Amino acid sequence: MLTHLYIKHYALIDTLDLELYPGLNTITGETGAGKSILLGALGLILGQRADATAIQQGESQCVVEGHFSIGDYGLQPFFAENDLEYADEVVIRRVVSDNGKSRAYVNELPVNLQTLKALVGQLVDIHSQHATLLLQDAQFQLRVLDAYAGIQEQVAAYSALYRQWVSAKRQLEQLEATMRTAQEERDYNEFQFIELRDAKLKGDELEELETLRKRLANAHELDEAYTKALSLLQGDDDNGALPAIHASIASLNRIGALDPCASTLSERLGSVRIELQDIRSELESCLETLEVDPGELARIEERLGLIYHLREKHHCSTVAELLARQDELEAKLELTDSYETQRKMLDEEVESLGQQLTLQADTLHSRRAQAAVPLSERVQSMLKQMGIANATFGVEVLAQEELQPNGRDTVAFLYSGNIQVSPQPLARVASGGELSRVMLSLKGIMAESVAMPTIIFDEIDTGVSGNIAALMGQLISQMGQRMQVLNITHLPQIAAQPGHHFQVYKNHTPTGTQTKIRLLTSEERVGEIAKLLSGENVTEASLANARELLGANETNHG
Template sequence: MLLSLSIKNYALIDDLKVRFDRGLTIITGETGAGKSILLGGLSLILGKRADLNSLKNKEKKCVIEAEFSVGDYHLQSLFEKLDLDYEPHTIIRREILPSGKSRAFVNDTPVTLDVLSALSLRLIDIHSQHQTLQLTNNDFQFQVIDAIAGNKAFIESYKVKLAEYYKAKKELQALIDFQQEADKEQDYNSFLLKELQEARLEPGMLEELEEAFEKLSNVEEIKEKLAFSSQLLSDEHSGILVNLNVMRNALGKLSGYGPRFEELQNRINSVFIELDDTFNEIENLDETVEANPEELEQVNVRLQLLYDLQKKHNALEVEELIRIQKALEEKVSVTENLENDIKNKQLEVLKLEEELDKLAAGIHGNRVKEGPKLKEYLEGALKKLGMPNATFKIEIRPTTSFFANGKDELHFLFSANKGSGYGELKKVASGGELSRIMLCIKAVLARYEKLPTIMFDEIDTGVSGEVSDKMGDIMQQMGESMQVFAITHLPQIAAKGAKHFKVYKEDSGTMTSTEIKELSTDERIVEIAEMLSGKNISDSAISHARELLLL
């Protein structure tokens, strides 16, 4: 609901502030008084692009601010989607700077015009005789029939399930695409994997094989050097261990002569123990080293296999080959399990289709059930609005396709006169007819769902008398459940309002400005009388105005 509107330095407006209430609010004024200026300023709040020429004083900025009560519209999710802080009382502000730049704010947060437009669509609907094309929009027609059919909860569930369905179908297609690609590589991957598996790869095996190869390739030299070293250590006449033992015994006799001699004897003893242990190790190694041409060939074959695998896979280490093997195992395993995964995903898609079909059938059933009620209401309302022969044909056809709101195709077909064939609204209905149809539809929507504030801008153009009175009744009824504004030149409609504002021009020196004020009861009588008879108000016009106002 629009609570207040403030406009500064816009067109003929210097500084205008006005507050509004619930119900039907009437706005009147002479042609050229500035009603269009008021709408123009409000349209900037709704995201319309700014024009520097709209500044009254080109050296000052233009500021337009509107306060809305949004607590009843369930807009928290929209605010979150638009990355805005939700406030039950939301303030939208537009600024046009003398430089030509424009800025927009929602609750003091800077926003783009796209964000402003997305939000304002849920806050206020400015509707004129020339803005009835929405009525010919199929999505809007579905909104009407679904509001009456009580399909909101069903459609929300359907949309959730539809998102799951499209996600599952996308995943299924990805699996199928992957399978087709994997099938091309399956044989080659299996061949590579088999090669690696047959190599029996283990961490550190390359180093072990290289060491074994060096040992087996140099057996004679190793045994020769080991024997020579053994002889140097153990020869009974000149061996290192024999002479070192003699030295150890000699120094042992000096150990009692002081700490330094004892330390020297201990060091020689340590050297002897170490060399003796080395001699034993040499002897043991000598026993293990034997020529084995068959083992050498086996080691060489294993090494060449590893070298070839490293070259093929561009790997520097066996550990890298092991990682490649694991990756190939996963690929081959996934490919082998794809058939099962695809079958499971196909079953999931079929189940979601069945659930969607069930929801769509419920939505369709409600539409078919309530379609005649909408037809009856629209034809009855239009009869009161001077279209006695207007008839509708609401066609709801089930299809095999999943749409965003079900599986139906919807056609609003219209005939304005007896004997005329039915056709689409945008092809057979005139502008005036569309305006009256839209008024009726907005009225029926107001019964079933929370609509934003609606402003009818001279939607009554081209009608008068009893028809205008009935249009006023419809707007008045809408005002019982929502905020409605009607900019009108017709006294029959003006008298229906709970509040009445007048837009007028005021001259001050060399300047003219547009003002707006709320009319008192007496002022309303005069305003409506003037709408009835012109500037020269007669007593009968005053009396008629009182009758219209039920005074």
């Protein structure tokens, strides 16, 4: 329930601080007094589009703040899902700046407009004179029937399952498209993988092969170099390096006892001899391995040719990159092979969800069909109470072949205001006044079925007058016994219904004109009703008529 409304710097409203009450809150005022301004400001906290032109001239921003009592409406899950702090009293604020940007807050926490609308949509239902256009909306008609049938939770569960089913179908379609592409590439990928796998590549193989090929290709030159080096070390006729060192050591050893320097040099030459002897052994080993096998060189050339070919083919610079490419192709092949398993699982999921949806859709159709007749009779009875004596109202429920987000049904409201005319689609045949009464009937029925804390009527009485207006007023008053109703009206028969009565008026000052609103006392209310009856020239007769009207309504209400 909306308990408090605060508006600052919105259009002609400088500051407005308004306390609202349970039950019926009636709002009246002469044309142009600012009732639409009040509704526009309220629309900001309902999530409607912000417009910087609505900011009071000379100000940089406007603020609209609503206090709601929500303890009885089970909204804790919504607050938890949206990371908002829950309290039984919630404050919703909207700030609009002169740059056109707006900010929204729930209990002082910033929220986006989508969250704001989702929350306030559970707190307030606003109905203007143009809302009868909803009667042309098949989805609105379906929601009315579902509310009357009391199956909103079942419809929500079906819709969640439907989204899951649509998602699974989309995944299956995407997978099948991927499978077609993958299958087209599979043979080529498999050929490339087998080629790399059969090559039995090793990470450091290329460098080793290139080194070995270079050695074998230059074996003759290497043999000559190694042989010459070996000869110079060993020498012929004791003229090689090793015999010379050996002789030097022997010469120094003979004088070692005479001079310590000779012994030291002998030891150093001994170390050199050991190193040269090791080098000689290595030279001999290198010469032994230089035996050239023409077949081995050919095999190395062939192996290198294969590696060079694979590198170029796969745009790789190293064997390590080729091995990575081989792993990638193997993974692609394994993934392609797994697609069929995934497709089968998804296909089974789509089939299972479709069967569940079909059963639920059939149940929803049955419940809707059962509710259609009593809803028709209820609306028809309410229309007759509001003066359409020959009203015929029908609810047509047709099951379609294809599953839809809310089931498989299409719902149409049918109407006729004359006995001789068969019912036709409502929006096509009803007059403006008839549409207003149909809409009020439906809103009243929905108010009984849906826990809506507050409903706002903006001149729903358009197109009616006299006794019909009085009957509409009684229905609005009855709705006020179950919920909070804010009713903007220009008809005395409706304004005189029991409840709190507010007057919107313009206050003219030297600095400008401002829109104000005030709660009327009992006597002030008589004067306001008298104005609605006779215009600005209030007479004793109109005052008496106003008192009579108010008294009669109090009696009927009691």
